[in-house]
Amino acid sequence: MSGTTAESTWALGDYPEMARRLRPAADTAVATAALEPGTTLLDVGCGTGNAALAAARLGATVTGADPTARLLSLAAERARGERLPITWLHADTTGLTGAFDRVVSVFGAMYAPDHRQAADAMLRCCTPGGRIVSAAWTPDGFMAAANRVLAAYLPPPPPGARPPSEWGELAYLQDLFAPHHITATTRGVPFHFPSALEAAEFWTRTAGHLQAERPRIEAQGTWTALHHDLAALFTEHNQASSEPDDTTVLITSEYLLATITPA
Numbered sequence: 001m002s003g004t005t006a007e008s009t010w011a012l013g014d015y016p017e018m019a020r021r022l023r024p025a026a027d028t029a030v031a032t033a034a035l036e037p038g039t040t041l042l043d044v045g046c047g048t049g050n051a052a053l054a055a056a057r058l059g060a061t062v063t064g065a066d067p068t069a070r071l072l073s074l075a076a077e078r079a080r081g082e083r084l085p086i087t088w089l090h091a092d093t094t095g096l097t098g099a100f101d102r103v104v105s106v107f108g109a110m111y112a113p114d115h116r117q118a119a120d121a122m123l124r125c126c127t128p129g130g131r132i133v134s135a136a137w138t139p140d141g142f143m144a145a146a147n148r149v150l151a152a153y154l155p156p157p158p159p160g161a162r163p164p165s166e167w168g169e170l171a172y173l174q175d176l177f178a179p180h181h182i183t184a185t186t187r188g189v190p191f192h193f194p195s196a197l198e199a200a201e202f203w204t205r206t207a208g209h210l211q212a213e214r215p216r217i218e219a220q221g222t223w224t225a226l227h228h229d230l231a232a233l234f235t236e237h238n239q240a241s242s243e244p245d246d247t248t249v250l251i252t253s254e255y256l257l258a259t260i261t262p263a
C-alpha cells in the first residue's frame with residue numbers, strides 16, 4: 001500500500017463486490033444502534049453505503065462519510081435508487097464534525113492511519129447520551145489471517161502503522177475510547193464460494209491494495225503462488241462438508257461488534 005492514498009487503493013479492484021458480502025454486518029451494526037425515526041446517524045467510512053442505507057430505510061436522518069470518491073458515488077447511486085435522502089460527505093475521519101445521536105463504523109474507522117484521531121473524531125461527533133457502534137475484524141479472525149498471508153507479497157506497512165485489526169480487540173478499544181463505557185461481542189460474516197481457488201480469486205479481485213501491487217507481483221512471477229497460498233488458507237478454515245467430491249468453501253470471518261456510550 002506504500003505511496004498510495006486511501007482514495008486510490010479502495011477505489012481499485014472490485015471492492016463493491018466485497019461490500020455486497022458485508023451487508024449482514026452493516027445490518028447488525030444498525031440494529032445495535034437502536035434507531036428511532038428521526039434519529040441522526042453518521043456512518044464513518046461508509047464505502048458503498050451499506051449501513052447508511054440500512055439506517056435510512058428505518059427512518060433515521062443519515063450522513064455517510066468516506067474518503068473514497070468512487071465508493072461514495074456508488075453509495076449515492078444506491079440511495080437515489082431507493083429514494084433515500086442521505087447526505088454524503090467526501091471526508092476521512094480527520095474532517096468529521098457535527099452532533100449525531102449515533103455514530104456507526106462498519107470496517108471503516110479501523111483503516112484510519114491514526115487510530116486515536118479516528119476514535120476522537122467519532123467521540124466528537126456523538127452527542128452525550130448517544131451511542132457509537134463499531135464493527136472491526138478481530139486479530140484472530142479470517143480477515144487478519146488472510147492479511148498475514150498477503151503480507152508476504154506486499155511492501156511493509158509504513159513505520160509506526162498500527163494493524164487495523166487492533167480495533168477488533170476489546171482492551172484496545174477500551175483504551176482508545178476511555179473513559180467511556182464499552183460493551184462488545186464477537187460476530188461473524190459468512191462467505192460461501194464454489195471452490196478454494198475461486199475464493200482466492202474473489203479475495204484478490206476485491207482487494208484494492210493488492211490490485212495496486214499486482215503489476216509488481218506479476219513481474220516477480222509470484223501472483224499464482226499468492227493465489228495458492230490464499231486457497232490453502234481457505235481450505236484450512238473451510239467449515240463446509242468434507243465429502244471428497246464437494247469443493248464448496250464456507251468460512252466465517254469474525255469481527256468485534258462494540259457499543260460505546262459517551263457520558
Ligand SMILES: C[S@@+](CC[C@H](N)C(=O)[O-])C[C@H]1O[C@@H](n2cnc3c(N)ncnc32)[C@H](O)[C@@H]1O
Nearest residue numbers: 006010019045046047068092093106108111112
Ligand atoms: C472495508 S471498507 C468498508 C466500507 C463500508 N463501511 C462497508 O461496510 O461496506 C473500508 C472503508 O473505509 C474507508 N476508509 C479508509 N480510510 C479511512 C479513513 N482514514 N477514514 C474514514 N474512512 C476510511 C475506505 O474508503 C472504505 O470505504
